[in-house]
Amino acid sequence: MNVSYRWLSDYIDLSGITAQELAEMMTRGGIEIDSVPSRNAGVSGVVVGYVKTREKHPDADKLSVCTLDVGTGEDLQIVCGAANIGADMKVPVAMVGAKLPGGLDIKRAKLRGVESQGMICSAKELGINDKLLPKEQQEGILILPTDTEVGRDILDVLALNDSIMELDLTPNRSDCLSMLGVAYEVAALTGRPLELPEPSKDLYLSSDKTSDFVRVSIKATEQCSLYTARYIKGVKIAPAPQWIQNRLIAAGVRPINNIVDITNYVMLEYGQPLHAFDAAKVAGGRIDVRLAQPGEVLVTLDDQERKLEPQMLVIADAEKAIALAGVMGGANSEVTLETTDIILESAKFDGGTVRRTSRQLGLRSEASARFEKEVDPARVRDALDRAASLIARYAEGLVTEGIAEAEVSTKEPVKVELSLSRINGMLGTELSSLEIKTILSRLHFVAEVSGDGVWNVSIPSRRGDITHDVDLVEEVARLHGYDEIPTTLIDGQTTAGALTKPQAIRRELRSIMTGAGLHEAICYSVTSLQRTTLFKELSGETKPIPLAMPMSEERSVLRTTLIPSLLEAASYNITRKNNDLALFEIGNVYHSDEDVLTRLPQEKPRAALLLSGNRRSAGWNRSAEAVDFYDAKGILEKVLERLGLGKKIAYVAAQPEGFHPGRTAAITIRTDRGIETIGYVGQLHPELQREFDLSDTYVAELELAPIYEYANRHIEYRVLPRYPAMERDIAVVVDRNVFGGALTEAIIASAGELLESVKVFDVYTGDRVSSDKKSVALALVYRHGERTLTDEEVTETHALVLAQLEQSFGAELRK
Incomplete structure (x- = not known):
């Protein structure tokens, strides 16, 4: 504004x-x-001049020699190159010594041998945006109204001293x-008094009745609560007075003619948009406020054909739509130079309806910008009378008696109870009742005392933003002065801020994964229906959750697993020659067991990672190394170990859908409820790799809810060992389907507290063992924290380990 x-x-x-x-x-x-x-861009010394004569320059076809009266008693001779200059015009004249925008100083000059004593100016030369002028004034010099006083400073005439x-x-x-x-x-x-215009001043009334010329009805009662109209006869279409044009230009509105300019002027003054119809083009003198009919079309004032939809509000006569309510008038009822009678409209349209229509048609106007924020219903009739009185004065119209109107509902005045204790309690001030009443009176709010330090405040309809007492407290605060509100310390109990356990764990996950060289991806939470059918073990029995208004088919349902989003990100990078990828994402997936949602879906927090390409690129002294299953598993082990879950986690061979059948493991956690599967890690299935145009790619996805529950983020410090360890290596022959993890778990369970660590360091499947067997070599470290172990103790414990392996897996020591 x-x-x-x-x-x-x-x-x-x-x-x-x-x-x-x-x-x-x-x-x-x-x-x-x-x-x-x-508004003054650097103009001085420019006055109104009267062109007494205009003659062709003797030596130039495109120049004119003009004689001008500028009110000094002495005529000036000025050479002008504008095509629209002519005798009997009043124009801006920059006299010798004048200054114009851009540092231009006006001096005496000779143009093709003829002396020029100044310059006749265009709007652009005066620093005025000529795009805001009437079309006929946008080229050539600026032509002023014929009644403009000669010699008057142009700054006053055009209101540039503003x-x-x-x-x-x-x-x-x-x-x-x-x-x-x-x-x-x-x-x-x-705190100064306000002087408001009188809407009905100079309202020249005809003896005719408005009801004889126009009738109004509202059929769309939810979209329009009040519609008023006046009928004005015998108007003469001409330019608006200069002072109205000046004010419109200052507000950024282009003048058109006196009728349109006055409606725009009153809109800017009252905030109430108005529209004038050519009464001769309104069939039957009838105005209906209704919704658009299916397939209805309207050509608006910008000469664009608009296809209307049934939820759009229109103004119609007995035969057709003549305006888009609150947005723009129709070309079929436009005021033109031939117009003699007009119907002047002022109404209260529903803001949401106007906003939707404006947005759907891509048509935003000064009127729609006001209607969509809700106009003041108390100003509808005042604005109508104000515009009618100005049209009567400056377009010589006669206003018929009475207003044609229809009103379907009125809004009750808002009353808010406000107390002094509430104000001072919220602001930390010690304002008195007198100060509060003074502030309310300055706002022109009527306050009735309803108790000691309590008021019932009537809110004017122009302030639709005030509905609760806190809104009034804000008004008091800003008028009292924010700088005047004292600074006070917080009083009462305080609680130190901290992250919740899930927040802290997510932060830890990001730290560990970025420390391991992965980049965090933030992907769409919506995907295609086809993507939700992948990785069924991770999606479970969930039903697709569609969006009400999807952006596209590729983004039409909520995702049920994170891995497809990472695959899309990987494919996008691969096509742009970024082949070595290490990505992770922490986010929610959405599950529901309902075909049609009646309750909110479950939001399940998860973490996923993706590795593809090389872990190490080739160099002059080394070859490239591709990522493998153990890279992905190692990252997960590092994460889970840091969260205190290392001893609760196990990896079990699995064949979930979407993963490579021989290079995938289920991730399990041992809880109070038993063994639970919380995710999978493995190579992507070869078919999916081809679909996404990826090389060997390894992915993992984890449920975070069990991790939130069982994680122990506190680092447990242990003293450095003071006593020596004893190491024993064993190689056992077992069936090929026995996993190393199962062997190490059995060893940990049987060795007890003396065992410090155990790890597999070799697996052999050569000629020295049967084809259905394999040799697994394990390194065991024994240590006691408070004394030196004896050979007998270690031998006894080691024998228990061997016995457990033989009993559980039929293991035999390899000779």
């Missing part, structure tokens, strides 16, 4: 307050002012989308 400082002065005395000071005051009061540019405050309004302060709204705000901030 651009607010003219001079225009604002019509409603409130701003003497002693500059535009910059007022902008600072408003910004401190909660209405941010982005900038306060001056400043424009550019308001950056938040959506809740739509009341300041009008000059009167800003005037109320300034009056409240300054």
